[in-house]
Amino acid sequence: MANRKKKKAQQAEIIRQPSYRARRYTVLAVMALAYASLIWQSVDRQVFETAFLQEQGERRYLRTMKVSASRGMITDRNGEPLSISTPVKSVVANPRVVKSDNQTIGALASILDLNPDRLRRQLSSDRSFVYLKRRINPDQAEKVAALEIKGLDLLSEYRRFYPSGEVMSHIVGFTNIDDQGQEGMELAYDQWLSGTPGAKRVIKDGSGRVVNQVENIQSPAPGKDLTLSIDRRLQFLAYRELKAAVAKHRARSGSVVILDAQNGEILAMVNSPAYNPNDLQDRRSSKLRNRSVTDVFEPGSTIKPFAVAAAMEQGKFRPTTPIDVSPGYMKVGRYLVRDHRNYGMIDVATVLRKSSNVGASKIALSMPPETLWQLYTKLGFGSSPESLFPGESSGRLPHFSDWSSFEQATLSFGYGLSVTPLQLARAYAVLANHGERLPVSLLKQDQQPVGERVLRQSTARSVVAMLESVVSRDGSAPLAAVPGYRVAGKTGTAKKSVAGGYAEDKYLSLFVGMAPATRPRLVMAVFIDEPGGEEYYGGVVAGPVFSKVMSGALRLMNIPPDKPWHDDKLMARLGEQE
Numbered sequence: 036m037a038n039r040k041k042k043k044a045q046q047a048e049i050i051r052q053p054s055y056r057a058r059r060y061t062v063l064a065v066m067a068l069a070y071a072s073l074i075w076q077s078v079d080r081q082v083f084e085t086a087f088l089q090e091q092g093e094r095r096y097l098r099t100m101k102v103s104a105s106r107g108m109i110t111d112r113n114g115e116p117l118s119i120s121t122p123v124k125s126v127v128a129n130p131r132v133v134k135s136d137n138q139t140i141g142a143l144a145s146i147l148d149l150n151p152d153r154l155r156r157q158l159s160s161d162r163s164f165v166y167l168k169r170r171i172n173p174d175q176a177e178k179v180a181a182l183e184i185k186g187l188d189l190l191s192e193y194r195r196f197y198p199s200g201e202v203m204s205h206i207v208g209f210t211n212i213d214d215q216g217q218e219g220m221e222l223a224y225d226q227w228l229s230g231t232p233g234a235k236r237v238i239k240d241g242s243g244r245v246v247n248q249v250e251n252i253q254s255p256a257p258g259k260d261l262t263l264s265i266d267r268r269l270q271f272l273a274y275r276e277l278k279a280a281v282a283k284h285r286a287r288s289g290s291v292v293i294l295d296a297q298n299g300e301i302l303a304m305v306n307s308p309a310y311n312p313n314d315l316q317d318r319r320s321s322k323l324r325n326r327s328v329t330d331v332f333e334p335g336s337t338i339k340p341f342a343v344a345a346a347m348e349q350g351k352f353r354p355t356t357p358i359d360v361s362p363g364y365m366k367v368g369r370y371l372v373r374d375h376r377n378y379g380m381i382d383v384a385t386v387l388r389k390s391s392n393v394g395a396s397k398i399a400l401s402m403p404p405e406t407l408w409q410l411y412t413k414l415g416f417g418s419s420p421e422s423l424f425p426g427e428s429s430g431r432l433p434h435f436s437d438w439s440s441f442e443q444a445t446l447s448f449g450y451g452l453s454v455t456p457l458q459l460a461r462a463y464a465v466l467a468n469h470g471e472r473l474p475v476s477l478l479k480q481d482q483q484p485v486g487e488r489v490l491r492q493s494t495a496r497s498v499v500a501m502l503e504s505v506v507s508r509d510g511s512a513p514l515a516a517v518p519g520y521r522v523a524g525k526t527g528t529a530k531k532s533v534a535g536g537y538a539e540d541k542y543l544s545l546f547v548g549m550a551p552a553t554r555p556r557l558v559m560a561v562f563i564d565e566p567g568g569e570e571y572y573g574g575v576v577a578g579p580v581f582s583k584v585m586s587g588a589l590r591l592m593n594i595p596p597d598k599p600w601h602d603d604k605l606m607a608r609l610g611e612q613e
Contacts, residue, residue: 099252103192104230106214107258109207109221111267112300112479118207118221120193120214124176125169130160132186139184146178147171169212170194195221199267201309202274205325206265206477209312218323220477222425224261231256262479264300269293272587274305277561280580281307284544285567290327291580292460293588294558296549298480299464299473301422302557302588304328304457327456328420328427332562334459335449335529335573336390337547340498341462342447343383345410346398347494354384354501360393368441372396372448388504390511390526392448399447400440407446408435413489414462415472416454422475430454449529460560463547466502466523467555470495499523503552515546515578517586519596523555524548524581526573531565541565544576550585551597559585 109118126147133139135158144151147168157165169192171179176189195210197203208219216225233255273291281289293303310322324330346352363377374393378385386394399407411417417432431453438446445451454462457475465472470490490498502523506516512526527545530537544563549555561577561584570576589596 099234099236102233102253102255103214104232104255105193105257106195106210106230107228107260109228109261109263111263111265111270112302113266114262115267116198117203117263117265117267119196119198121196123170123192123194124173124189125192126167126171126176126179127188127190128158128165128167129163129186130158130165131163133158133184134186135159139182142182143167143179143184143187146175146182197312199270200313201311202271202305203265203267204309204312205306205323205327206263206270206304207312209318219325219425220261220263223423228258228261230258264295264302264477264479265304266302266591268591269303269584269588270305272591273303273584274307274309276580276583277305278307278309280563280576284563284570284576286563286576287565288326289564289580290330290456290560290562291584292327292456292560293584294460294464294475296464296467296555296558299461299475299484300480301457301475301477304477324426325424328422328424329455331428331430331453331455332543332564333450333452333529333532334454335527335543335545336392336395337459337525337527337545337573338449338452339387339390339395339447340466340502340525341410341414342395342399342407343387343501344466344490344494344498345407346402347497348410348490349402349406351401352383352398354497355382357382358386358394358397360386360391360397363393365393365396367396367400367444368439370441372444384501384504387501387525388507388510390505395447396444399443404435404438404443407443408432408438410489411446411452413472413487414465415458416452416462420455420457420461420475422457422477424477427457428455430458449527456560456562459545459547459562460558463524463549463560464558465489466495466499467549467558468495499549499552499555502548506548510574511572512546512548512574512578514574515548515581517550517582517589520550520585520589521552521597522548522550522585523552526578528571528573542571544571544573546573546577546581548581548585550589551594553597556594557585557588557592559588 106120108116110116135155140151140155144154149168154167157167179187180189193214195214197207197209206219208221209217210221211217216222216228221228234252236252273293277289277291289307291303291305292301294300295302304327306326308322310319311317343352357380359380360374361377361379364371364373372392374391378389378391381389381391381394386398411432417430419427419429433451442451461475468486469492470488471486472489473484473486502525503521504510505525506512506522512524515524516522524547529543531541531543542565544566545561547560549558559581561580563576566576
């Protein structure tokens with residue numbers, strides 16, 4: 036009995052002891068499956084998914100970067116740089132990586148001269164790329180690089196620089212932050228000047244910094260250079276004298292245009308006030324427009340030579356043809372045309388020399404209105420100068436079918452039509468070029484342009500000879516004379532139009548002339564808007580500007596002086612003109 040109980044107890048003990056064999060097999064099976072899975076995944080990644088995984092990896096450190104292209108340079112006719120591109124750095128960041136703590140924000144804001152709150156908002160963006168500040172100075176770039184901030188980088192770009200500053204501002208214009216033309220020739224020839232960006236593949240580290248350049252995908256193509264017709268020496272000279280005159284007479288603004296009468300090239304075109312294209316804060320809208328091609332005005336007495344030319348083309352008048360302008364005024368319709376005083380019986384040459392409104396009106400009214408309109412149209416009034424400058428104005432010339440007799444009279448002394456300084460200079464260039472009109476150009480010409488005959492040579496020469504008397508001692512513009520050279524030109528003093536008529540105390544002072552008068556090479560138009568004080572006549576305000584600028588220009592261009600003349604010899608010449 037005892038043995039039986041003992042045996043049962045031993046059997047029960049055996050049954051209670053656990054069996055490790057099943058567990059061992061289970062563990063071994065799990066481990067085998069795990070090892071098999073790892074081996075399979077290794078084989079799969081190394082053999083079957085190699086290309087896919089390599090692509091995914093490269094996306095995390097291999098990047099394609101844009102390479103900025105240099106914009107073409109703008110130069111004057113002699114190759115002097117007027118607009119150039121210089122390499123600069125821009126600060127960019129990955130807000131997901133950059134730590135926007137107070138220390139980082141403070142350091143960056145101090146170096147880049149940025150508002151800390153604005154900088155913090157930029158770095159709190161969920162984007163992976165933001166500009167913090169573009170086109171910084173080299174010393175700022177060095178300080179930013181020295182910070183070694185993770186997620187911050189310096190990007191290479193180009194910045195436009197204008198060596199001549201405000202002197203060339205209205206011609207050259209400027210570009211925006213993306214190097215796109217916004218004004219002037221930068222805008223007009225933006226596609227020509229713009230380069231083609233390139234691309235390269237680089238390796239970046241975890242902070243987003245470039246650590247290696249892998250390959251060049253496409254090299255950047257720089258923009259093409261642009262050579263202007265402008266002579267920088269003449270531009271500086273004209274701007275200096277114009278700015279001084281505007282300040283002296285407390286004028287609202289002023290413009291000067293110089294043309295080469297022999298090929299139509301624009302050698303200088305300045306305006307005051309101007310702006311500094313290198314200073315973003317100085318680009319106020321009121322200063323940006325090129326008044327020489329955008330602003331229109333009634334040209335006053337500077338138009339009289341063309342009314343005389345139209346009559347001479349018809350064979351009705353010669354320089355010595357007498358005209359009775361007494362008693363100093365005449366009634367045309369319901370209105371009166373007045374002179375400054377009664378000149379009595381004078382000839383056509385004296386009409387220009389004394390600037391007689393009555394004489395000009397009688398000459399204009401002696402012709403059919405269509406005759407005067409046709410000449411004005413051929414001279415370019417009422418149509419675009421086609422200089423290709425952005426925003427150039429066509430001015431206004433009403434059709435002759437709408438003229439009354441009074442309007443026909445006023446059109447002979449510069450009221451009822453509007454022109455730009457460039458249009459007026461181009462019209463006088465017709466006289467200087469012996470009656471042939473050439474297209475104007477802001478680009479240097481390689482070939483002589485084809486002109487269009489507007490006046491007979493004899494007519495143009497007769498008018499130029501009469502205009503010499505305007506600059507004589509007995510003329511209206513002795514202050515426009517140039518020592519050593521013979522000058523032909525005409526003054527203009529026009530009242531400014533306002534709502535309801537013309538202002539009694541606001542004037543435009545003008546002088547347009549050419550030199551040397553025996554063989555004109557340079558034509559210049561001077562326009563001063565609203566001179567203050569008691570002096571406002573064109574011969575007193577604009578004439579001296581012409582004299583100083585033309586004197587310097589003739590010498591800078593090595594144009595030899597012509598023979599001096601005396602008033603009596605000039606009058607003899609006028610009597611011989613046909």
